[in-house]
Amino acid sequence: MTTHTKLASACVIDDTARLVTEHYAFPEIAGQLAGLLQRRLAEGAYDVDGAEELAGLVTTDLQSVNGDQHLSLKYHADQVPPKQGAAVMGAMRRDFDTSLGGVPRVELLDEGVAVVELAPMLFPLEWTAQALSAALTLASRARALIVDLRANLGGDPDTVAFICSYLLDERTHLNTMYWGERERTEQSWTLPHVPGARFGGSKPLYVLSSSQTFSAAEELAYDLQQLGRAVVVGEPTRGGAHPRDGWTVHPHLEVSIPVGRAINPVSGTNWEGVGVQPDVPCPAADCLERAHALALARLTG
Known part of the structure; x- marks a missing residue:
């Protein structure tokens, strides 16, 4: 050397x-x-x-x-600019444009059960609010809803709150973030009003998870699970609860450091290191069929 x-x-x-x-x-x-x-x-x-x-x-x-x-x-195989923002946002924008704004699938299954897939990430709310509002408003008439997060790698906590606002009836405390460097806390709540129609807080709701589900997508599953609002079906998630920032320390190297930590108001903790544990464990490839069966049983029971 x-x-x-x-x-x-x-x-x-x-x-x-x-x-x-x-x-x-x-x-x-x-x-x-x-x-x-x-x-x-x-x-x-x-x-x-x-x-x-x-x-x-x-x-x-x-x-x-x-x-x-x-x-x-x-x-990073390609050189990382000293300020990464432009490169990262450019790649994210391409993913946004090729995934219909982060909602690549809205489908109606048998007996009025809707599926809304959110992938590959929960994009910044200022980008994705229109697509999410359209998809969730369309799904609001369904008898039951399945939110598919199996291929979602994370994203914006504000987008988590926006989505939850369509799935709950009343303004609800979802999460508290502790920012270490600033030594302050910041609460996340659902919105008092949303564009379009809410699915609401009473009809059956299922969230699909996989071993790839990560970060803000885990928060969405965890928040709804801890509130007793959704049944999580699938695999334990990856276990990343800490929002991160990045610094370039070499032309090809970026240090990724969590700058905050999540504190759920129900559990008093988060999913870091352990992942979101499904209520109904099953392989990711099978969990859509399983969730649909659970929804049908509840609707006809």
């Missing part, structure tokens, strides 16, 4: 340790992680030639203390 590569790795580790210390939502763990990274650097654990290999090693160490999947050193 060349001296130049060692110096580059040392700079990446120094910057990563500093950013974790400054921004991680768990200050008591941030110090442990910074110390761990520096010890591993001194031991020669990061003496590798490739940025991708370095990213894997550092990510393993970052997640070794508390298993936080949002805490990582991400490798």
